[in-house]
Amino acid sequence: MAHVTLPREILPTDGRFGCGPSKVRGDQLASLVGPGSVLMGTSHRQAPIKSLVGEVRSGLSDLLRLPDGYEIIVGNGGSTAFWDAASFGLIEKRAQNLVFGEFGGKFAGAAAAPWLEAPDVRKAEPGSSIAAEPVEGVDVYAWPHNETSTGVATAITRVVGDEGALTVIDATSAAGGINFTVSESDVYYFAPQKNLGSDGGLWFAAVSPAAIERIERVAASGRYIPEFLSLKNALDNSRLNQTLNTPAVATLHLLDKQLEWINGNGGLAWAGARTAESSSALYEWADASSFATPFVADAADRSPVVVTIDFDETVDAAAVAKSLRANGIVDTEPYRKLGRNQLRIATFVSIEPEDVRQLIKCIDFTIDGLKG
Ligand SMILES: Cc1ncc(COP(=O)(O)O)c(C=O)c1O
Numbered sequence: 356m357a358h359v360t361l362p363r364e365i366l367p368t369d370g371r372f373g374c375g376p377s378k379v380r381g382d383q384l385a386s387l388v389g390p391g392s393v394l395m396g397t398s399h400r401q402a403p404i405k406s407l408v409g410e411v412r413s414g415l416s417d418l419l420r421l422p423d424g425y426e427i428i429v430g431n432g433g434s435t436a437f438w439d440a441a442s443f444g445l446i447e448k449r450a451q452n453l454v455f456g457e458f459g460g461k462f463a464g465a466a467a468a469p470w471l472e473a474p475d476v477r478k479a480e481p482g483s484s485i486a487a488e489p490v491e492g493v494d495v496y497a498w499p500h501n502e503t504s505t506g507v508a509t510a511i512t513r514v515v516g517d518e519g520a521l522t523v524i525d526a527t528s529a530a531g532g533i534n535f536t537v538s539e540s541d542v543y544y545f546a547p548q549k550n551l552g553s554d555g556g557l558w559f560a561a562v563s564p565a566a567i568e569r570i571e572r573v574a575a576s577g578r579y580i581p582e583f584l585s586l587k588n589a590l591d592n593s594r595l596n597q598t599l600n601t602p603a604v605a606t607l608h609l610l611d612k613q614l615e616w617i618n619g620n621g622g623l624a625w626a627g628a629r630t631a632e633s634s635s636a637l638y639e640w641a642d643a644s645s646f647a648t649p650f651v652a653d654a655a656d657r658s659p660v661v662v663t664i665d666f667d668e669t670v671d672a673a674a675v676a677k678s679l680r681a682n683g684i685v686d687t688e689p690y691r692k693l694g695r696n697q698l699r700i701a702t703f704v705s706i707e708p709e710d711v712r713q714l715i716k717c718i719d720f721t722i723d724g725l726k727g
Contacts, residue, residue, distance in 0.1 A: 358678035359724030361717050366682065367710035373686025374503050374661050374701045375528060375549045383552060383612040391608040399601055407607050408596040414614030415559060418622055419530075419537045424564040429557060430589040431598055433546040434458075434527045437558040438465035441523065444573050444586035445542065445566070446495045448472050450523075451487060451514075453498035455479040456505040457692060458525060462497055470578065481505045481693060482663075484656050489516035494569075496522050500529035503549075504690040506663035506699065507656045511535045511543075521566055530559075531617055532660040532704045534627030541566040547606065550626065550660060550703045552613040554606040557598075562590075617704060626704040630659040633702035633711040637662040640715050646670050646722070650697060662700045663689065670722055672696045678721045684714065 371378035387395075394403055412427040421427070430436065442465045449472040452463035466474040475493055479485035484507050487496045496514040501507070508529065513522045521541040529535075530543070532550035537543055544560035547553035562570070567590065574580065574587035582588060583599065592599050617626050638657060641647040641664045650663035666672045676688045676698060689697035698718070702711055 358681035359721045361682045361684075361720055365713055365716040365720060367684065367713040367717070368707065369710055370682070370684040371686065372684065372700045372706065372714060374690075374699060376555060377549050377552070377686075377701050377703050378705045379552050379554070379609060380613070380616070380705050382616070383609045386612050387605055387608050391605075394604055394608060397604075399597065399604065404604060404607075405596040407604070407611060408598070408602075411607055411611050411614065412593065412596065414611060414618060415561070417618050418614055419543065419561050420623070421561055422538050425537065425561055426567065426590075426593070427559060427561055428586070428589045428593040429559050429598060429602075430586075430593075431557060431600055431602060432583070433555050434525060434544060434558050435461070436584065437544050437560065438462045440584040440586050440589070441495070441497075441542075442466050442468040442471065443578070443580045443584050444570055445521070445523065446471055447569065447573060449474060449493050450495040450497055451475040451477065451490060451493045453477050453479075453485050453487060453509075455484050455507055456481050456499070456502035457690065458503055458527070459497075459499050462525060466495075466497070482507065482650050482652065482656075484509050487514045487522075489514055489520075491517060493517065494520050496520060497525070499525040499527070500533060500535070500543075501526070501658050501660055503528040503661050504693060506651055506658045506661040508533060508658040508660070509656075511539045513539045513541075519565060519569070521563075521569060523566075528661055531613070531623070532626055532630045534623045537561055538563075547610045547613075549701070550630075550705070551610055552703070552705045553610040554603060556603045557606055613705070627659070629704055629708060630702050633706060633708045634659040634662050636708065636711050636715060637664065637700060637702065650695065660701065660703055662702055664698050664700070666696050666698070668696075669726070670696070671725070672698050674725055675718065675721050678725065679717060682717070684717060
């Protein structure tokens with residue numbers, strides 16, 4: 356099918372609206388090939404890279420306003436590796452997993468490990484959310500802060516269950532873009548390829564004193580834990596500003612620059628206001644439109660960083676995404692397994708609110724053009 360050519364004056368300055376990997380700002384990339392270039396190709400066991408890891412840990416501590424006793428730990432393998440690490444080294448007996456999309460479901464899968472009791476899985480339909488409920492015998496309560504596959508964001512409130520039970524939050528697509536109170540969680544973990552404007556392959560976690568105690572206790576319990584997936588290993592190495600095995604240095608540098616940028620502009624409060632501005636423009640447009648509707652019915656569940664818009668039968672969303680792509684506006688396709696007539700648009704903090712307003716004009720123009 357022929358695509359619609361968009362007039363230059365309505366094009367966004369940057370066409371990257373994907374939910375991960377997502378837009379990396381030009382200043383970060385310029386810094387990587389400028390001052391950052393002397394770090395590339397140097398040993399991760401020497402001072403320059405160790406101080407880079409230290410800077411990233413302290414930048415994240417500032418961003419998340421870590422209370423005393425909380426620490427930032429880091430490991431290789433992205434958030435997916437963290438799920439397995441948590442099933443080996445964080446869940447003592449049984450987790451409660453809230454599942455309302457793909458990523459919550461993946462952690463529930465990892466928590467169904469043979470050495471643990473079967474997880475208490477609480478499901479809600481994609482596009483909605485569900486709250487945790489204290490249950491005797493559960494020692495980890497887990498859910499995503501932002502379910503990237505559906506565009507649902509949740510409240511972060513500590514679950515008061517059995518003594519010592521931990522609240523464990525997947526913040527992969529929320530961290531750095533949604534304001535919240537970190538002391539409401541014990542483990543707030545994420546990979547840096549979304550709001551944090553970096554590349555994939557690493558995981559980070561803000562861990563509470565209770566979580567540190569749990570990590571140490573499970574590690575000392577005699578349970579078999581592979582070295583690569585050992586949280587105790589990650590904790591010990593992180594305190595030395597290093598990782599067990601070689602990290603991606605470019606990822607660390609890009610993250611460091613993004614943290615400087617967000618923290619320098621006012622931190623999470625600033626970032627949260629900026630993503631709210633961008634996402635509101637899209638939700639308001641869809642609410643007012645005759646052919647588009649926000650997929651997430653309850654406005655309280657709507658994500659400020661991942662906006663999902665359904666279209667009626669007069670619009671072929673896949674054709675719209677394809678046509679936008681031909682104009683350099685990329686990755687607006689919906690999550691592949693959701694199977695809806697939908698566009699999914701990231702409004703991460705790096706994305707200019709003005710570019711989101713331009714994108715709306717581009718979507719309208721494309722729909723008109725495809726109909727015409
Ligand atoms: C909420 C959420 N959790 C986990 C992941 C997996 O992250 P990674 O690819 O770093 O393993 C993603 C990736 O999109 C995600 O959005």
